[in-house]
Amino acid sequence: MRDRGHGADGGWGAVVGEPGSLRYGPDDEPAGRSGCGEESAGRSGRGHRAVPHTADIRVEAWAEGREQCLVEAVLGLVESFAETSGTHPTAVERVRVEQGSDDDLLAGLLDEVIFRLDVHGQVPVDVEVEAVGGGLDVRLAVVDVGSVAITGAAPKAVSFHELRLEQGPCGWTGEATVDV
Numbered sequence: 001m002r003d004r005g006h007g008a009d010g011g012w013g014a015v016v017g018e019p020g021s022l023r024y025g026p027d028d029e030p031a032g033r034s035g036c037g038e039e040s041a042g043r044s045g046r047g048h049r050a051v052p053h054t055a056d057i058r059v060e061a062w063a064e065g066r067e068q069c070l071v072e073a074v075l076g077l078v079e080s081f082a083e084t085s086g087t088h089p090t091a092v093e094r095v096r097v098e099q100g101s102d103d104d105l106l107a108g109l110l111d112e113v114i115f116r117l118d119v120h121g122q123v124p125v126d127v128e129v130e131a132v133g134g135g136l137d138v139r140l141a142v143v144d145v146g147s148v149a150i151t152g153a154a155p156k157a158v159s160f161h162e163l164r165l166e167q168g169p170c171g172w173t174g175e176a177t178v179d180v
Helices: 066-079 102-120
Strands: 002-006 046-053 056-063 091-098 122-132 135-144 157-168 171-179
Touching: 046 066, 056 066, 066 102, 066 122, 066 135, 066 157, 066 171, 091 102, 091 122, 102 122, 102 135, 102 157, 102 171
Parallel strands: none
Antiparallel strands: 002 046, 046 056, 056 171, 091 135, 122 135, 157 171
């Protein structure tokens, strides 16, 4: 399991503390489930983790705002299969994700990351998301897959089973199961 938290003003994936320094056991509840304070939730203001799941992985993300939560979900997905720390982007790809519900936006964005990996051999190292007219304008700062260390199985598809992106009393949480 990999877990990374970000400060409230982190932007472009700035990490609070050392990479991988925040770890939680498999029995910990997802962000926002047991309380709002950092002590009760055991997490910083925004972050993500990838949890092994039978024949796939479960990506969990949390943040104060919806768009930041989507950024964290992408970073969690990428960190489930690649080590990108210290890697500088070689290109910025602009993507428009147009979907109806928040769950559809999460699935659409993660599917775009998988498509770019499969078809173009690109791995996002940083992400910016902006809500525009019911959809998302996304900027993916990418590198060639050959320039990162592969640490896990490549993602193949996002499952709609238990997929969710929702706002709660403690901010936004996103959860997705990804086939590998």
